[in-house]
Amino acid sequence: MNTRFIETFVTLAHLRSFRATARELHATPAAISLRVKSLEQELGTDLIDRSSKTFRLTANGEHLLSHARAVVGAVRKMQAAAHAQDRVHGTLRLGVNESIVHSWLARYIEELDAAYPELEVDLTVDASGVLQRRLLAGELDLVLRVEGIDSDKVMSEALAIYPVRWIARRGLFSPRKSGLIKRVLQRPVLTFGRGTAPQRAVEQIIASLAGQADIPAGQVRITCSPSVAAIVQLIRDGFGVAAIPALFVAEGIASGEFVELPIQPIPPSIVISMCRRVDAGKHVHAAAAVARAACEQYCRQTERNLVEAVPD
Template sequence: MNSRFLETFIALARTPHLRRVAERMHATPGALSMRIRSLEQELGVALFTAEQKSLALTDAGRRLQPYAQAVLKAVEELRQAAQPRDAVTGRVRVGMMETVVHTLLPDFVKAMGEQLPGVELDLSVDLTVNLIENLMRGELDLILCVGQEPRSPYVLAENLLNLSIHWIARKDLVDAQDALRQVFRHQIMTQMSNTAPYNAAVSVIQKLAADQGVPATRLRISSSPSLAALVALAREGLGVAVVPGLLVKEQLDRGELVQLPLPTPQPLTIAQWHALNASPATLCTAEIVQQVCAAYCARHAPGGWIALADTGIRSGPGSGP
């Protein structure tokens, strides 16, 4: 069975538009149609029906789709196992959220250069919602994002690290002994609105305020897409930041910032996602990410700033045969 035929089947199941998939696979729509017809003849079933300008999976196509995914995954693992790591070549498009830039990125780039010198990295930084969308569109190969359950059977997701979240302020801004009462006098700054870290922080802030009898109308909560900006504002005494403590460890050690003894939101989980039928270069890159995370955690775990996450690999509904 030709693996390219299976790849075409899976690609069209994900994006049921011949022309769009043909452009992504550097082929013609006619060539893709021939691959699907050949696969249908070999399997003895119809996989798609035509609906106006798009395709739709038949019942048989939906039933066979997870089996095709499993075969492709096995083929890629076989190819990967057959190559020494230093012989792996290609280009891997890696998207990451900003937290990764300030933590894992330098170690990751160094490890890639040492262990996968034949792989070219194409790096980008974005919000998790955009990273996931770009991965699903095939515009990224691997993403490092906020951990959550994948909704697609075409994606493998693995939680890597948990970063503890802390209330951070300039040392003379809030009296730590009276932090619970004083903190609501100031602007409270957290990560980008409508993200999981933001929602978790706001939930804790609102509960604390309610417990202290502070009306919601008196709360001043602001958000920023830039963690670096939040830290800079906190250093200037322009508010209290609710951020991963590891990002300001040096400023805390120097006494420029202090950690306030207040209840904290749930940890921020960093996860990596890639397609089920990822290339050997992408799979090797994912292994290096795992190694980098383990080493980074070993260095920074003292103090409770960071911990390895539950590393169970998951995919979305309908991923198994």
């Protein structure tokens, strides 16, 4: 017997309206009617007096209502008991890099607290390389960082793509003048921490651009930093040009403080991944599911040219 049909009957008897019951149970009136008819067929008796102009239960409906309420109550108690035994608690040692801090970390922590109020979060913000070492050493439970981790001890899944652009303070370079690449390379090029995939990609592109502009490779300066805030402040101060996701300076671009420079090629997008050990506890897997949901929601509410969720 379908307990959902029994719950529908109990709710309908309480609200005495198919429309109100449909709103309460997030269904249509037709679906509510079909559930009640299916329950009547299974029980072999009418529960609703359809000959009456006003809502009324049949005699059998009145008689069976108390039994139906008892069944619904028992099911809810069973669900509560199962949730109590399966509750997520303990401490989640969460490691994130600054790309997460400056995008959807606050949303994630808020949703994690709402879903699992008994779960305590011990947060670490560090470079992706450090987070990887600490996860493999068992010092962190869940890591959100640039790139996955190639290890048979770790589960990695891509969550989001952050398109990268060449960003500079407005007025620092005039795109209309010739020799833009040469003028850009006379200043430091800012990008993420040394040894990361974004930094390696930018270094290769800069070497190619330097060759096109006939600039000796030794004269090109690349400044690396794992700190998004530091990079943004440096370009705000006119220190140089940055190869970073436009997401981090979207407001500055909209206000006219920063501009995207028309330099080709554009560095490859940054891929944010979620990593956890294959032997992680239940609370880690539960927290990982919330992280994916929070990231997907953030991406849906943000312009696609700034960040895009990777399908599960």
